[in-house]
Amino acid sequence: MGRKVTVATCSLNQWALDFEGNLGRILKSVEIAKSHGARYRLGPELEICGYGCADHFFESDTLLHSFQVLRNLLESPITQDIICDVGMPIMHHNVRYNCRVLFLNRKILLVRPKMLMANHGNYREMRWFSPWNQLRQVEEYFLPRMIQEVTGQETVPFGDCVLSTKDTCIGTEICAELWNPCSPHIQMGLDGVEIFTNSSASHHELRKADQRVNLIKSATTKSGGIYLYANQRGCDGDRVYYDGCAMVAINGNIVAQGAQFSLNDVEVITATLDLEDVRSYRGEQCQPHMVNEPKPYHRIKVDFSLSSDDDVYLPTHQPIQWHFHTPEEEISLGPACWLWDYLRRSGQAGFMLPLSGGVDSSSSACIVHSMCVLICQAIEDGNSQVLEDVCKVVGDDSYHPQHPKDLCGRILTTCYMGSENSSQDTCHRARDLANHIGSTHMNINIDAAVKGILGIFSLVTGWWPQFRASGGSHRENLALQNVQARVRMVLAYLFAQLSLWARGKPGGLLVLGSANVDESLTGYFTKYDCSSADINPIGGISKTDLKSFLLYCAEHLQLTTLRSILAAPPTAELEPLTDGQVSQTDEADMGMTYSELSVIGRLRKISKCGPFSMFCKLIHMWKDTLSPTEVAHKVKHFFRMYSVNRHKMTTVTPSYHAESYSPDDNRFDLRPFLYNTRWTWQFRCIDNQVTQTEAKNPKQ
Template sequence: MAVSRKTRVVGLQSPTLQLHATLSIEIAKAHGAKYRLGPELEICGYGCADHFYESDTLLHSFQVLRKLLESPITQDIICDVGMPIMHHNVRYNCRVLFLNRKILLIRPKMLMANHGLYREIRWFSHWNQSRRVEEYILPRMIQEVTGQDTVPFGDCVLSTKDTCIGTEMCAELWNPRSPHIQMGLDGVEIFTNASASHHELRKADQRVNLIKSATTKSGGIYLYANQRGCDGDRVYYDGCAMVAINGDIVAQGAQFSLSDVEVITATLDLEDVRSYRGEVCQPNMESEPKPCHRVKVDFSLSSGDDIYLPTHQPITWNFHTPEEEISLGPACWLWDYLRRSGQAGFLLPLSGGVDSSSTACIVYSMCVLICQAIQDGSESFAFTSL
């Protein structure tokens, strides 16, 4: 699973996006991963706002998707990316799953986030047809690469030779009718969640509790990838990528970091899911009256040699204190905003009051993070002049 800081694609094709996506996939493959999950709307960026109305945003997203399909880096690994797609003249926030230059399925978001800072219903429609799948006609530029005219579009899951994978998107996890509930009852073993969840005080606690609860109730493996960084807006997306199994967290990503790309991986045993469900959930695991539409793919996430690999064991999540969150969140946002603006630095007026003193502390926190990243040899700063 990969978490990366993405730039939006508005009016031009972003080489930075392509670089970050391929780098995260390359790192995931080097760790032996067979499935790479990226954050919500990673191809264009979550904060495009009314640029989502522009057809150029959709066009350039497909141009980036084509580059990813053509790249040799994306071969022999299932890649799960996010982008806006128009189907029957309706815009949807979608996940696109592809393997070896073939698009496997497109899954539109079914439950929108439209509270607080979120305004998804302004730009997207939700897919309200549970368990329904239609044919999506691919743009010509994608047809030339994949050799496909149409692909499945809708509420469907991916069935490999050894397991079944279902998708959730951000707010769907927080909803009382989360898709993972029905998918779990229908035998889906791996749930993925591509998110664009911004930083709020103690919000990481809520994410961890929701994911632990989801896999405690019905078993399963849960992959969570979140945007990280400033997406050109006033909010900071704070990562917190994680992998969970049967109610336990087994891998944790950083919440506050200046790295452009972060990849976390985990090796898990599918038999642990089946044993857990057989022991704990058996009386309630019944066939759904309307089963998930399964898209079959001739691919395995496991191999015969995997029995010798050690599996990841449960870990205790290291939560930041509220004081650390207050210091680190705004500091990371400041640095990201500074480098995206192309400016040389900030002007920090000091009046001696509590406001300017607090701001100075946050700027100091930013400088400490930058110096630490440079000392650690982060490649993100190799081209940066401070």
């Protein structure tokens, strides 16, 4: 009857500038799509060159190599008899665009440039690309000679147009266009487009996946239609992790769902759907165009059908219930997948983690353990690429991990770097956790190194600094804490480079950091201390979420020692013990709790609050526990700490991006690092408001 279509979308683990690898993964996805009967294949945004090329988009080489890959795709027998929709950068009239290229049987059908750009948070598309702002307009694009030689075409349509096959009409959206209030699918649907496609490079954030699903369901609930969503997967070479979630929807229902977190480099989702279901839905929901609607879309006609004449017995996909991960599961899976991509592509042999026995470093350790669980499961499921990568990492072609604990012992080295200020409790907690996850563990005492450095200072100056507890000044106390922290960083890198050598094994280790997002907000860490590392899997995660994550690990991964870690007060253990017990705690040092910091961080970044507006919000949010004066004190204290320590963000370890209130100076949070830390005008406004508030509401 010619009314049922089989379409394919995918998640690909593309890597910026890895043209050869990217080409191979695209071809594999097309091959899988065809094997499932699909006649249309959609891929992620900028999949040919990789989304994260950043300023490499300015280079002519990136455009050249993208066209070379496109030529390979056009010539490949794999891409014949299926409409392929691929993403790449293209320069038209000396303007650079983020484009989709649709081709069939060695002919380019159309080039559709992105119209609405992602230009906030982690995204800087307006830096490299221009939006196509000519609605419903199509121009001629002159193809490079290397493409003309294959296609026999001199020019192809370029612009805001749709593809009309013999049986249906297909319209394109690109990533951020779905999120925009003027999404193209609205007008395309009103103009009779039945299949919408969206190629994305959308990153993972905690608690974000439902937003995508709801937007896609909404897009097809309003006016009917089929929606295909493709997404990048993996670490593209930066701080974000693209989390897949390829899907297909029809008339407000999801009918096919890809994995959100997976070690598969290529995942293809196919669905068979009945076009008559779209037409019946629209027959009741949609009305003819109103008089002032824009002109119809330019339709590029192609002599090809997505359906076949004998599809009456072909079953169609039915609605499914989307499974959302809990935030604890997301922390367990997202950073773990990101770490695996980073490790296997870095050429290193594993990780080195300073393990203090506290929540933060224990969280980093548990994420590595979770990575090992995912790797072993992927190998058990027959993923030959993962097994090959594992063998390369451990330097043993015959290695086949039998258990996550065994693998963890091969690729994770942990070390407890204690001093005379460290307690036995933290030492035992670190040792017990290392035993539970199977890491190769070491105990290192740093006292000799600290005394040696202080001896050099004393030899030069004739002075020996003292802790505050021994009568020293604040400056002495802080310097003595910092030297311990920085010694740990030096030792972590020394052991990362040479510990495998000392064991007669090849390779070096990547140093893992473990500073959480809340500590970064206030700068509660030493610059160039053991929070300085190669990468940090928890740098975008709040302390509150990390505690919930460890509780999840204790319950689901049987890491029972985590309960004692969770019960202990967070401490840096950089000041002398009192009667053998810790006297220094993180929350006391910071002057606020971690839960308070999370609220402040969200107000600062997400709600765009300065000191005064933050105070005005918090006096209502915290009215049951704090007076206006106390709220004012908290706000002032935070902004002093934030501004005094903002310079630390210029050197912060590249961290997995998981929170939208991340203070990462390098990519996400573009704010100064030299401030007037007195905030005189702002704090005076707060003081005036406190006075007015207390005058109106005197204490009873």
